Amino acid sequence: MMFRTTAIAVAVALTATSALAQQTPPAATATTADARDALAKKEGEGDQSALLKQTLTAVDKQYSLIRTGQIALNYDLSYSYVGEERIVTDIANGNATLFNIENNNSHTVTNTLSADYGLRDNLTTNVTLPLISRYADTAARSGMSNSLGDISAGVRWQPFEARRDTPNLTVVSNVRLPTGRSPFKIIAGTGEATGSGVGALTVGLNVNKIVDPVALFGSLNYTVSAPAKDLWQINGSRILTRVQPGSSFGFGVGFAYALSYGISTTVSFQEAISAGSKLRFADGLEAKTHMQTSGILNLGLGYRISPKTTVNFSVGIGVTPDSPNLVVGMNIPLSL
Structure with missing residues (x-):
């Protein structure tokens, strides 16, 4: 993406004004006040800083706070696709024999309603309610599930007053509840999981800085999960009784660029590194999965439909084997 400064726009405007003055008779020459009036923003246009703040709010709501007593409602719609080819082999006498190549595909549509409430000007609480539809197609089975996902609640705290010329810091904390269908309790052929199956706590730090017409942002977070106990899930010839998910560390960086008073673009990268999970089976066997990245x-793309409302569209592309292949999303503020 090309980075353009406002100096280019100013130079073009000055060149055009100079050429116009040379072609206009002295009697029709515009006054300084008229020129200033013509170049001034019209009422309702707002400014690029406001647009960038709204874009940050929608792209990642961790970066913004709301005033005391205010309520902000948002609706997010996202679609993700995961596809993989699995080679089924048999190992005998030290030799691997290829039997088949299985295609496993998963399509997930998530409708998320979220509400933010300003306890104080520098302290905001939030609750998210996801409704998930998931369809999976594998060589062994295929099916679809529609269910509530994992509800989460959190707080965002800004320890220092926001200043235009300095980075803004926000401390975040979030608790995820295992309200969705657990992947550790589903019986084969009865549907797909719509939740993680365990509760989790996430703490993190976000930073953003607006350098008109660009906003820079980044984040760090750490997540620990509670174990899933008292399970009795059949996995092949064994019965799974306990799962302890590994902790994870995540970070993200990106920027938003205001192309005009009504259009903005964003580019960001997010990565999460998760330690392996510990599994325990009824026969006493214990195993650990591999680390995932x-x-x-x-x-x-953000489109400003009114002075206070910006609708955002996004496309995510997985760049590691453990990522979704494609994620498409849309964010709409409900409190218009």
Whole structure:
């Protein structure tokens, strides 16, 4: 994406004004006040800083706070696709024999309603309610599930007063509740999981700085999960009784660029590194999964439909084997 400064726009405006003055008779020459009036923003146009703040709010709501007593409602719609080819082999006498190549595909549509409430000017609480539809197609089975996902609640705190010329810091904390269908309790052929199956706590730090017409932002976070106990899930010839998910570390960087008073674009990258999970089976066997790394490159477009409302569209592309292949999203503020 090309980075253009406002100096280019000013130079073009000055060149056009100079050429116009040379072609206009002295009697019709515009006054300084008239020129200033013509170049001034019209009422309702707002400014690019306001647009960038709204874009940050919609792209990642972790970056903005609302005033005391205010309520902000948002609706997010996202679609994600995961596809993989799995080679089924048999190992005998030290030799691997290829039997088949299985295609496993998963399509997930998530409708999320979220509400933010300003406890104080520098302290905001939020609750999210996801409704998930998931369709999976594998060589062994295929099916669809529609269910509530994992509800989450959190707070965002800004320890220092926001200043235009300095980075703004926000401390975030979020609790995820295992309200969705657990992947550890589903019986084969009865549907797909719509939740993680365990509760989790996330703490993090976000920073953003607006350098008109660009906003820079970044984040760090750490997540720990509670174990899933008292399970009795059949996995092949064994019965799974306990799962302890590994902790994860995540970070993200990106920028938003205001192309005009009504259009902005965003580019960001997010990565999460998760430690392996510990599994325990009824026969006493214990195993551990491998570490996973998920990275997504996000491209977004914000369209300002009113002075206070911006609708955002985004496309995410997975760049690691453990990431979704494609994520498409849309964010609409409900409190218009």
